[in-house]
Amino acid sequence: MKPKTLDIGDSKGRRSEKKEFAAKIGKHLRVIRKSKKISQEDLSEKAGYYRTYVGKIEQGLYSPSTHTIWRLSHALGMSLSDFFRGF
Numbered sequence: 001m002k003p004k005t006l007d008i009g010d011s012k013g014r015r016s017e018k019k020e021f022a023a024k025i026g027k028h029l030r031v032i033r034k035s036k037k038i039s040q041e042d043l044s045e046k047a048g049y050y051r052t053y054v055g056k057i058e059q060g061l062y063s064p065s066t067h068t069i070w071r072l073s074h075a076l077g078m079s080l081s082d083f084f085r086g087f
Helices: 011-035 040-047 051-058 066-075 080-084
Strands: none
Touching: 011 051, 040 051, 040 066, 051 066, 066 080
């Protein structure tokens, strides 16, 4: 996913892009988690988050911070750079 070219005042475009990013990162997280055969419950417990929070990230409803992605990637047994490989 590449950032779109947006004008400074294009807040509607940024919101749309943020929703698209949240959906892609959530789908990416779910694919990795399932490939490692880890449940949402186990992942959330290892990362220190509620299962519902991880679920909402995977559904694309929340756009996680870099810190959250870092915690989730380490709970999945991978580095942050490995997590983003193929994204």
